[in-house]
Amino acid sequence: MLSGLDYRDKTFLVIDDQRPFQLMLKGILINLGARLVSLAATGEAAIQAAKERQFDFLLIDYNLGARRKNGRQLIEELRERELLKSDCITIMVTGENHRPMVLGAVEMQPDDYLMKPFSQNLLKLRLEKAYKKRWELRNVFAAMMAKDHAKAITECKRLIELNSRYKNYCNNLLAELLCNAGMYDKAEYILKKLLAQKPYTWGQIQLARTYYHQERYHEAAKLANGVMLQSPLLIDAYDLASKSLLKLGHLNRSLEIAIKATELSPYSISRQYQLCEVARKAEMHEIVKDACHNVLEMTRKSVHQSSVHLYNYIRAAITAAEHAEGNHERNKLKQEISLAIQRSKNDEVQENKQEFTVFESFCQARLDIMDKQLLSAKKQLYKVQKQCLESDEGKVPEELVLDAINVMYNIGEFDLADELLASSNINSHQNTFITANLAYLKKESEETQKNFYHYNQEGIEAYKDKNYQEAVYKFDLALTQAPMHTGGTLNLILAILKLIENTDKRPEDLTKRLKLAFSTLDDVDLPESQQTRYQELQKQYQVFFPAKK
Structure with a gap:
């Protein structure tokens, strides 16, 4: 059994944009016995440091300067790019107490979260507590990082049988691993057995998630709703309740809960796109547009920054304009669209200028259709399609197939749309917003x-x-x-x-x-x-x- 943390041979990286705090925290760590303390003022510098050496501890401030990666985005990117050891400990250190930011940071599951100011003794306590947990679960985390789920399941079971002090954490993780492996019945059995002993909140959430995977949406919604009442800040409960209610056809209640979830903790791409799905089905196109804009802004400087999110925002804005109730609202949205397109021409999010030019042409065609200028839209469509066929790629870019299909369906070129669909991979696109919108377009044009x-x-x-x-x-x-x-x-x-x-x-x-x-x-x-x-x-x-x- 680990007796304590020896700071002398451990490597630390302090990431904070304020030099005085960097030096203060380094001083505390040296007082605790640390010898290897590195400093970084930005997320970008921290990523470079993590490429050059592997750290045992990362102490990360949430706010790392305007127009820079924040601490949440940094943790996300370090994990995504596999720059952290399986036993590396991440501590979020911040003076930020704004609830959405705090919940967003907690959702990234750092090993701990420390509010400034704090004492040396409190930091020592938290570091050693996190270290003990990581040490005892090191084989589980190593297996998970290696994507060896079978070994991770075996290690969880071993620690549970040894009655580890982290037994509850292992049970929760075991249920999650079993669900990921498609073994839902086994996960259900373990969770029900545990909940019969004590109604753990984490157990109820995991069981609700298991029910959702089993397509038992009524039970999932009921359980998630109960957790929402018990723990109003447990965001997973809102996500599960909204998704389950949507499957059950309770659209209004699903939308209400999805909106509440994004208000409580907005810094989640999947949560914002879930809101998009529910709002689109409820024909609340302004909400879809705003959620897509949130995704675009939150992914800036992050590992998930992509032109896909930019396209989705502009697509959603055009759809909102198409469904606007009056000319005033429609014209207002058209101005927003025009401004977004102009700004995007020099936006770092826009990765391919040639592709964006094609996208802009499809957008203009949609705007022409909105103005009843169908012939102009048709000429625009065929012109840009010819340009795409004559390009090096020899086809409409995969990311823009949705836009071409949209124009084709709306002017009635169904045969052309079928040909394009047959030659593309859009039906298996990773972005759920795109696949959901394609399904919506198909259904809308069926009759x-x-x-x-x-x-x-x-x-x-x-x-x-x-x-x-x-x-x-x-x-x-x-x-x-x-x-x-x-x-x-x-x-x-x-x-x-x-x-x-x-x-x-x-x-x-x-x-x-x-x-x-x-x-x-x-x-x-x-x-x-x-x-x-x-x-x-x-x-x-x-x-x-x-x-x-």
Whole structure:
């Protein structure tokens, strides 16, 4: 059994942007016997230091300067990049007592959290307490870092059988490991046995999580709700309750709890995107937009900084504008969108300028659709798609497939959308916001697609039967569902020309309809097969309507 902490051979890294506090903390550690104390003033400097040597202890301030990584982001990145030993101890040291920041920091699960000011004796107590726990659980943490879950489970069971002082922690971890391995029944058995002895809050949360994995959403929601009442600051309970209620179809209550969770502890990407999912289903698009903006801002300077979050925010803002109730609100959102796009051109979050130019074009097409400028949107779509096909990548960038699909569905180019979906990996995208929005777009356009293909097929059958008037009527009906569908438009033009050929009449309304159909294809960068068909129909048109000399 470990008798105590010998500071002399341990390495410490103090990360604080205030030089006086760095020196004070270094002095305390030296007084305790430490010999190897390094200092860093920023998160970036700490990461570099962690690359150069492995530390036993990290003492991290939460606030590390404006426009810099904060302590929470630093811990997250060090773990993500595997720059910490499995037995490294992280202590969050801060004067920050703002509840959302405190809860956000605690959710990163540092070994301890110390509020400034504190005494040397308190620091000594906390360091030694954390060290004893890490030492006794060292084999568990080593197995988890090596992603050897079977060994981690075995080590947890061994410590439980030895009646370790960290038995409860091991039971909680064991249940979590069993769930991660898909062994939900075993996790449930262990947790119910423990809870029969004492109603541990952590045990109830873990059991609720197990129920959720087992798709027993009613039991999960009930248990999580009970924990919320007992421990109003235990954020996991809110997350589980919201997710379970959403599965049960209790949309309003799920949204209410999701909003409360993000108010209590907003610094979680998964929590903000969970709010997005619930709010989108509730058609609260402003909430979706704000949550996406929160993700964008919280991931700046973090290991999760990505243009995906920037795109999601602008996408959500356009969707909010599309669903705005009045012109004033819509125009306000359009201004926000325009400003966001302009600022993003020089934003460090934007990783690929060429890709962003394509994204901007798709956004403009969506704005054109909002303004009923469908032809302009169609020209924009085909132009940018041609540019993508001629690029080195030879296709629409994977991150922007959602935007292309959105435009295609909204102007009625369903065949084009199906081709793009078949050639992309968007259905398995890691970002849940993207996959959820794709599913939403598909569902939203289901009825329209069904009607279009129904009328279009009836038009084809009528054309085959040489009932050209009926064919024109059916193709026209199809285009009321998808006004810019290229194949449907070409079918309509062909049917009208055949009708004129067979009746030798050129009624004014039919002539106007023919010209209007051609206008939706003029100056559009069509694919080769459709361009060829379009040109052939133009020649037939010239036979009936020769150009005036």
